[in-house]
Amino acid sequence: MDVRLTxxxxxxxxxxxxxxxxxxxxxxxxxxxxxxxARLEKTVAATGWRSLRSDGAxxxxxxxxxEEFGRRLVDVPFLGxxxxxxxxxxxxxxxxxxxxxxxxxLNRGVVLDGVAVGAVALGEPTPGVDLTRWQAPAGEVSPAGxxxxxxxxxxxxxxxxxxxxxILGAARGAFDLACDYAKVREQxxxxxxxxxxxxxxxxxxxxxxxxxTSILRYAAWAVxxxxxxxxxxxxxxxxxxxxxxxxxxxxxxxxVHGGIGNTWECLAHVYLRRVLxxxxxxxxxxxxxxxxxx
Numbered sequence: 001m002d003v004r005l006t007x008x009x010x011x012x013x014x015x016x017x018x019x020x021x022x023x024x025x026x027x028x029x030x031x032x033x034x035x036x037x038a039r040l041e042k043t044v045a046a047t048g049w050r051s052l053r054s055d056g057a058x059x060x061x062x063x064x065x066x067e068e069f070g071r072r073l074v075d076v077p078f079l080g081x082x083x084x085x086x087x088x089x090x091x092x093x094x095x096x097x098x099x100x101x102x103x104x105x106l107n108r109g110v111v112l113d114g115v116a117v118g119a120v121a122l123g124e125p126t127p128g129v130d131l132t133r134w135q136a137p138a139g140e141v142s143p144a145g146x147x148x149x150x151x152x153x154x155x156x157x158x159x160x161x162x163x164x165x166x167i168l169g170a171a172r173g174a175f176d177l178a179c180d181y182a183k184v185r186e187q188x189x190x191x192x193x194x195x196x197x198x199x200x201x202x203x204x205x206x207x208x209x210x211x212x213t214s215i216l217r218y219a220a221w222a223v224x225x226x227x228x229x230x231x232x233x234x235x236x237x238x239x240x241x242x243x244x245x246x247x248x249x250x251x252x253x254x255x256v257h258g259g260i261g262n263t264w265e266c267l268a269h270v271y272l273r274r275v276l277x278x279x280x281x282x283x284x285x286x287x288x289x290x291x292x293x294x
Contacts, residue, residue, distance in 0.1 A: 001221055003214075005064075012061055016068035019043060024072030028265055031075060031131055041076045041105065050081040051090060059158055059223030063165035063216065070169025070278075071176075073270060075132040077102045079166055079278075083159050084110045087117050088145065094159070095120055095138045096281050101128075103136035111141055115152045119144040130277035131270050153228035156282070160235035161220045163278045164242040168212045170278070171246035174271035175205050178253035185258075198256055205252050208245035215241050236284045243279040250275055 005013065023040040025031050048055065052062050062082055069078050080093030080102030087110050093100045095109040103109070103125040111118045118141035125134035147155065179202060182193030192198050219238035222231040250272040254261035261268050 001218065001225070003217055005060075009061055009064060013064040013068060015047075016049070016065045017071075019047070020068050020072035020074050024069075024074050025132070025267075025270075028131075028267060028270060031270075037075060040074065044074070044076050044078065050078060051085045052082055053086040053158075054088070054090070059161055059220040060217065062158065063161055063220040066162045066165035067169035067172070067216075070166040070274065071173040073132045073170070073173060073267070073274065075104075077104055077106060077133070079133075079162055081106070083155075083162060086155055086158055087112060087147075089117075089119065092119070093122075095122075099138055100125075100136045101130075101277065101281060102133045104134035106136070109136070109138050110144065111138070112147075112152065112155055113141075115147045115149060116143065117145045117147060118142060128277070130273050132274055133277070150228040153232045154223055157219070157223045157228070157231040157235040159282050160232075160239045160284065161216065161223055163281050164212075164216050164219070164235070164239045166278045167239075167242045167246045167275050168209070168216055170271045170274045171205075171212070171242075171249040172209060174246075174250045174253040174268055174275075175202070175209060177267055177271070178202060178205070178256040181257055192256075201252050201256060205249045208249055212238075212242045212245045233289070236289055239282070239284045240286065240289060243275070246275045247272075247279075 023036060023043060030036060049065050066079060077093055080100060083094040084092040089110040092108040092110045093103050093106045095111040100109045100122050103122055107122050109120040109122050111120060120141050121139040123137040125136040128135045182198055182202065183191055185192045216238045219234040222234040226234065250268065253271070254268045257266055257268055260266050
């Protein structure tokens, strides 16, 4: 495995980052800006990134976009539609349990139950715990096809990888938020980032992020390149590692902000909400993992 990104992958990541930086919410109040959301939806739809898999994109490329969208809290559907596209269903979103977790503006869902693929009608999407993604209740399941065992395992691996990438992106966003605050917030005439207590917290967060990047990059590569059972195992490990690390990074970001970190106006809680919800999607228990995690 070559861990370096190709030129095309770097361009995709940079394009996703620019889109997210330009139109993602920069403050809690912007989550309710319908004009911004409409522009963001139009732009994301125009990219065609929701159909990356059917266009031949690799798991690494899907994960790169998911990570950048998580980093800037992109609040229009991507995770759900790109996973539905992987199952051969366009203009739909993935269903998890009894609801579709990423359904803003969509009325069709697709569910993978073992190797069976089903289609469902969705109810009215509403905001949930994750303020950046709207969920919708799922109706009755109608048969829409079936996958072979290997394809079903790869689809499950991709779902874990994409949610792990979203988690890592949100953790990076929270880390950047904390670093920016540590540079401008002063105590005793100095920026708080100059004090070792704060600097060490941020350094530990950076180590967790770098470790998460490495383990996720391999899992994303494995979706297409390793045997299906190996890819699924790698994806499970990546999901657990990224989720555990992201929880720590987000909590650290809130701590660095001090009292303001616990207020509604601070974006830190929005990042934490996104991490918590993505962690609960296709959750992994430690008994499903055959290697040790400290």
